[in-house]
Amino acid sequence: xxxxxxLTCFLLLIQGYWVCANETSSALPFGLxxxxxxxxxxxVLEFWGYHDYQGSQNYSDTLKLRYYNPLNIGDWHGTARxxxxxxxxxxxxxxxxxxxxxxxxxxxxxxxxxxPTWFGNAGGxxxxxxxxxxxxxxxxxxxxxFRPSYTETNIFSDFSPLTRYLYGFSPRTxxxxxxxxxxRRLELxxxxxxxxxxxxxxxxxxxxSINYNTAGGGWFVPIDAMVTHRVNPHFLFAIGAAKQVVxxxxxxxxxxxxxxxxxx
Numbered sequence: 001x002x003x004x005x006x007l008t009c010f011l012l013l014i015q016g017y018w019v020c021a022n023e024t025s026s027a028l029p030f031g032l033x034x035x036x037x038x039x040x041x042x043x044v045l046e047f048w049g050y051h052d053y054q055g056s057q058n059y060s061d062t063l064k065l066r067y068y069n070p071l072n073i074g075d076w077h078g079t080a081r082x083x084x085x086x087x088x089x090x091x092x093x094x095x096x097x098x099x100x101x102x103x104x105x106x107x108x109x110x111x112x113x114x115x116p117t118w119f120g121n122a123g124g125x126x127x128x129x130x131x132x133x134x135x136x137x138x139x140x141x142x143x144x145x146f147r148p149s150y151t152e153t154n155i156f157s158d159f160s161p162l163t164r165y166l167y168g169f170s171p172r173t174x175x176x177x178x179x180x181x182x183x184r185r186l187e188l189x190x191x192x193x194x195x196x197x198x199x200x201x202x203x204x205x206x207x208x209s210i211n212y213n214t215a216g217g218g219w220f221v222p223i224d225a226m227v228t229h230r231v232n233p234h235f236l237f238a239i240g241a242a243k244q245v246v247x248x249x250x251x252x253x254x255x256x257x258x259x260x261x262x263x264x
Contacts, residue, residue: 032146035158036120039079039113042263044068050257058091060252063102066259071113078113078123084130104130112143120144125164135171137183139164157193157201164189165214184215199230207257208242211249218249226257236261 028034048064064085071078087105107130112123120143127137141164148154168183187209194202208224226240242255 028146031149032159033149034119034144035147036144037077037114037116037118038145039070039077040263041070043070044261044263046259046261048257048259050255052252052255054091055253056091056093058089058093060090061088061100061102062086062105071111075115076113077116078111078121081108081110083108083110106130106134110141112141125166127166129172132172133180135168135180135182137166137168139166141165143189155195157195157203158191160189160191160193162189162191162209163187164209181215184213186212186214188212196227201228202226203228207240208255211251213249219246220244220249220251221246222251222255234263236263 044067046066046068048062048066050060050062050064052060052062054060062085064083067082069080069082071080084107085105086102088100088102090100107128108125110123110125112121114121122140122142124140125138129135141162143160143162145158145160147158148156151157164187166183166185166187171179171182173179188211189205189209191206192204193206196202203226205222205224206226208222210222211220212218213220222242222244224240224242226238228236228238230236237258237260239258240256242252242257244251244253247253
């Protein structure tokens with residue numbers, strides 16, 4: 001019942017958001033223009049690596065493969081994103097500390113898009129565990145994006161906020177281990193981009209979100225920054241880092257990560 005109440009509130013927010021947004025989309029402040037329905041027709045393949053510190057000398061390394069594919073259904077245009085990941089945990093509190101071996105972690109499908117008249121994009125995410133520990137999770141998301149009307153000499157690149165709610169279910173537990181708490185999480189990405197040069201950007205809260213635990217309360221607020229550099233139209237690389245500043249909802253202490261991105 002709690003999930004149904006949350007979902008109902010989220011859907012009502014969607015309806016009110018689009019009604020208000022469509023009424024005011026022609027008069028955006030600060031010289032911004034809405035670019036939420038501008039999207040690339042290219043496919044993108046990315047290789048990610050993460051090194052996270054969990055606290056108490058415990059660490060986790062993640063290797064992730066991420067793929068973006070454009071979707072077009074009549075007047076509706078969107079994007080499908082598929083993630084798969086391998087995880088290695090090590091440290092005094094980890095059961096596999098002696099090997100630190102990589103094991104399959106999760107697979108994730110995210111789909112979002114909109115119609116040409118929409119002020120933003122609507123979509124959702126499904127997460128599936130790939131081993132005998134973990135849980136399924138799913139939930140809706142809303143996003144939009146703005147950029148300055150004059151971009152030639154503007155250091156400000158874009159403001160692209162995203163909100164997602166994830167609801168966990170069907171937990172998988174290895175024999176002899178405790179059942180993990182089910183995910184009930186609101187994710188907020190107040191993404192900001194700034195141009196450092198013609199091909200280099202710094203982006204804040206693009207990869208790591210601000211989280212609120214809707215089940216038991218508690219916030220996780222990181223400072224997240226990623227520098228991206230486009231070498232040519234087909235290749236981009238990035239390095240980033242995140243550090244928690246508020247953690248009443250346990251996630252990680254700090255994280256460093258990088259990616260290689262290929263467009264074709």
